[in-house]
Ligand code: SAH
Ligand code: SF4
C-alpha cells in the first residue's frame with residue numbers, strides 16, 4: 001500500500017485543502033500516514049502569509065531532501081510535493097532552491113494532482129495555473145469512514161480568493177480572485193458530512209461573508225441565505241463561518257445570528273488596527289468608529305456574541321499615537337480572543353514599498369502590550385463563564401481517562417469528567433472553573449434547569 005504524508009501550514013483552508021488532496025490520493029490507492037518517515041509521497045501544504053511561514057518551508061525541505069537521499073540509497077523512491085500558497089507565489093523558484101522537489105502545485109489545480117504526479121515521474125513539474133474550471137466540481141468526495149475518522153466537526157470551503165487587496169496581504173495573489181461555490185454543491189457536501197456523523201460545520205472563505213454563490217433557483221445567494229439552507233440539513237447543530245471582512249457584514253447576516261439557533265454566537269471579524277490613518281493606508285476601507293458601530297449592531301442582534309479579531313502591529317508609518325488607537329479600540333470592544341502579528345513585508349504587496357518601516361524592537365514592544373491587553377479580556381471572558389450552565393458539544397476524549405473535551409457555543413474548550421457521555425453528545429454543563437486555556441465543568445442532569 002502506498003502512503004502519503006500531508007503537512008499543512010497556515011490557515012484552516014489549508015487544513016481543508018489537505019483533506020481534499022488526501023481524498024484525491026485516496027482514489028489512487030494512497031493511505032494517509034502521520035509521519036514522513038514511512039511515506040512514499042510527502043506533501044507540504046504551505047503558507048505565504050508572513051516571511052517566517054514561507055521560510056519554514058525551505059528548512060523543512062532541506063530535511064526532506066536528506067530523507068529522500070537516504071531512502072534512495074536503500075533503493076526506495078520518495079516523491080516530494082510542495083502545494084499551497086508558497087507554491088503559488090514562488091512556483092519554479094522552489095525547485096531552483098531545492099531541486100529535490102518533484103512537483104510544485106498551486107491551490108487551484110489540486111484536482112489535477114494524479115495527472116501531475118504521473119507527469120512528475122518523468123521530470124520536475126510546476127503547475128500554478130489559475131484554470132477556468134471549478135476544482136471543487138472535480139474533487140472526489142471523502143469516503144464515510146474517512147469523514148468519521150476526521151471527527152464530528154468539519155470545515156467546508158464555500159468561498160475562495162479575495163478581491164480586497166489589503167496593502168499588506170499576499171492572499172489575493174496566492175488564492176486568486178473571489179470565487180463562490182454553487183449552493184447545491186455546498187449542500188451536497190454538508191449532507192454527506194452530516195450522514196457520516198458531522199454535527200458542527202465551519203464554512204470557510206478568505207472573505208467568506210462576501211459569498212455570492214449560484215443558488216438552485218438560478219439567483220445569487222448570500223452567506224446568510226446559504227446558512228439558512230444549511231440549518232435545514234438534519235443533524236447539523238452548529239454552524240460557524242470564517243474569515244469575514246467588516247465591509248461585508250450585512251443586515252441579513254447579522255440577523256442570522258439572532259434568528260438561526262444553529263449559527264453560533266461567535267464571530268471572527270478582523271479589524272487589523274485602530275487608527276484611521278493606518279486603516280486607510282492598509283486599504284481596509286473602514287474606520288475604527290465604523291467597526292465599533294458594526295460591533296454595536298451585531299451585539300444588538302446577539303448580545304452574548306463572542307468576538308475575535310486579527311491585529312497587525314508595526315504597519316509602515318504606525319506611530320505611537322496610532323498604536324494607542326489600536327489599544328483603545330481593543331479596550332472598547334473587549335474581544336474574547338484575538339490573533340496578533342508583527343507586520344511582515346511581503347514581496348509584491350504595496351505596503352512592502354512604503355517608507356516608515358517600523359523597527360523590530362518597537363514592533364516587539366507593541367505586540368507584547370497588545371497581547372497583554374487581549375489576554376486580560378480573554379481571561380475575563382472565560383472567568384465570567386464560571387457558575388453558568390452552557391451547552392457543550394463533546395468532540396473528543398480528554399487528556400486523562402474518563403475525561404471528555406468539547407466546546408461551548410463561544411468556541412471555548414471545556415473538559416468534563418464523565419463515563420456516561422460520548423463523542424457527539426450535546427449536554428448541559430455547569431462551568432466550575434476557568435483554567436488558562438480551558439474551562440472545567442460537570443454535566444448537569446436536568447437540562448431544563450439550565451436556562
Ligand atoms: N481574510 C483572511 C485573512 C488571511 S491572513 C482570512 O481568510 O483569514 C490572516 C491574518 O494574517 C490577517 O488578518 C492579518 O492580520 C495577518 N497578516 C496578513 N498579512 C500579513 C503581513 N504581511 N504581516 C503580518 N500579518 C499579516
Ligand atoms: Fe488579505 Fe485583506 Fe483579503 Fe483578508 S481581506 S485575505 S487580509 S487582502
Ligand code: F3S
Nearest residue numbers: 010011047048049085
Ligand atoms: Fe497562508 Fe494561504 Fe492561508 S497564505 S493564511 S495558507 S490563504
